[in-house]
Amino acid sequence: MRSRLTQRIHAKLEKHLPEKRLFLRSDTETRFIRLKSETQLVAWIGSIAVVAWTIIATAILLMDSIGAGNFRAQAQRDQMIYEQRLNALSAERDARAAEAVAAQERFSSALAQISIMQSELLNTEDQRRELETGLDVVQETLRDVMHEREAAEDQIAALSATDGGQTAEAISEEAGGTVDLLASALAQTAAERDQIAEDARFALDHAAETELELRLLQEKNDEIFRQLEEAMLVSVEPLDKMFRNAGLNPESLLSAVRRGYSGSGGPLAPIAFSTKGGGPDPDAGRANAILDRMDRINLYRIAAERAPFDIPVKANFRFTSGFGQRWGRLHAGTDFAGPIGTPIYATADGVVTSAGWSSGYGRLIKIQHEFGIETRYAHLNSMRVSVGQRVSRGQRIGDMGNSGRSTGPHLHYEVRVGGTPVNPMTYIRAGQDVF
Known part of the structure; x- marks a missing residue:
């Protein structure tokens, strides 16, 4: 049965792939190689398989090459976009830092002006109190003089009855001159008191305007600090995530970088605002926190250059x-x-x-x-x-x-x-x- 099946298959192959002979002739003899139908079939199948494998392999290589090129181009585009974003954030951070420094200078100038105004106001108040005291003394002296004048007039009346009018007139002229002198001093003291009161009112009004400007300046400083804090947060978080994704401890890396860059100069010096012996200044705390984050970004940059x-x-x-x-x-x-x-x-x-x-x-x-x-x-x-x-x-x-x-x-x-x-x-x- 098996022999018959083999013969049928061979007969069908003979119709399409008849047996061929390959002659090899030399000078002395002639030889031939017989190519059976089965051998030809195997050769055809092998050739088709090789051609198919070549086509598939070439297609795979082309697709991989195209895919790798697209991946590289996309990575380069993403890198350029992120670099532009970092440059924009860096420029904005520098601008905000400059605004913060300028605002701090204006803030310090306003504080100095308020301090001067307060000192002038205190001096004006002291002068006003001294003038009021002097005015009270002058008024008291004037009352004494008036009493003395009345006593002198009584004496003049008594002397007029005894000694005549010449002595009375002399005493009256002397008392009148004293009264005029005291009245002039009293008028001058009253004018100085009014001027001091006017200066005090002007100083109070100007202090109120300065306080308003100071409050507006403080609000602007808060906005600048907020934008700087947001910019620092956006800049630090991707760097921190990069090291953690690589399996590295950011704090250990930054500590190592600090040890390697601990020469003269050191990190950014903290800002200290004068509070004249008061508690910690919140603006100084926020500014120092921003400086710390800027220092952290700089340390991250150094560490990133040293990690692959x-x-x-x-x-x-x-x-x-x-x-x-x-x-x-x-x-x-x-x-x-x-x-x-x-x-x-x-x-x-x-x-x-x-x-x-x-x-x-x-x-x-x-x-x-x-x-x-x-x-x-x-x-x-x-x-x-x-x-x-x-x-x-x-x-x-x-x-x-x-x-x-x-x-x-x-x-x-x-x-x-x-x-x-x-x-x-x-x-x-x-x-x-x-x-």
């Missing part, structure tokens, strides 16, 4: 393998495929600790960064740095290649923390959310 938040390949590339288990072994990095000679850049500031051949890695560069972080760049075609050289983030350190144990031109990129490999994409994605 950048991407090592900036030209067109394709992700070919990620971090994790591969064929039963840990693939300790991320692979970026591209043409040979594609520039490779340092992802953070650091020092080159190794630059040479390393078995399966091929040409390998190791860079030691701050906070116990190390990055590795493997399978390079050429290296542009040497051991001990200090590099900066974005500096070109080599060219993509196919050295070592590699199936094609690509960069094998690793990030190690304390010697333990971690997923590089954690740092790259965290940096793309900010830079």
Whole structure:
């Protein structure tokens, strides 16, 4: 039964693929190779499979290349938008800081004017009290003089009866001169009292106007402080989130940066407003809080330059393998495929600790960064740095290649923390959310 089925299949194949012979002739003899129908069928199927696989593989490569280009372009657009946003926030922060300094100067000037006005008002009040006291003394003296005048008139009347009119007239003229002198002094004292009272009313009115201006200035200061606080909050939160997403402790990083930048000058000096022995000034507290956040942003910027938040390949590339288990072994990095000679850049500031051949890695560069972080760049075609050289983030350190144990031109990129490999994409994605 099986032989009959085989014969039927062979007969059908003979109709479409008849047996062929391939002759090989030489000078002395002629040989041939017989191509059966089954052999021809297998050859056709193999050829069709190879052509189909080639078409599918080419389509996959094209789609991956297009997708990688779109991803890179979108990442660059997002980075440009965020940089523009940071620049706008920085400009607004500087403008608000300048307004705050100008408002504080106006506030201090107003306080000085109020202090002067209060001093003048106190001096005017003292002068008024002295003049009132002097006026009371003059009035008392005038009353005494009036009594003496009445007594003198009585004496004049008595003397007129005895001694005649000449002595009385002399005494009357002397008393009249004394009264005129006292009346003139009294009028002058009253005029000075009225002038002091007028000056006091003017000082009170001017003080009320100054207090109104001071209140308006305080409200403007509150608005400026509020906008500065909001700008600081918007600037600090993404940076704090970037470090936390990368698995780093922001407080520990900032403490390490402070220790490295603790020379002369130090952080921003706190603002102190004079309160003349009073309690803490709330404006000084808010201003110092803003200065602390500005100092925190500066420390974040320094720390970000020293942690590998950048991407090592900036030209067109394709992700070919990620971090994790591969064929039963840990693939300790991320692979970026591209043409040979594609520039490779340092992802953070650091020092080159190794630059040479390393078995399966091929040409390998190791860079030691701050906070116990190390990055590795493997399978390079050429290296542009040497051991001990200090590099900066974005500096070109080599060219993509196919050295070592590699199936094609690509960069094998690793990030190690304390010697333990971690997923590089954690740092790259965290940096793309900010830079």
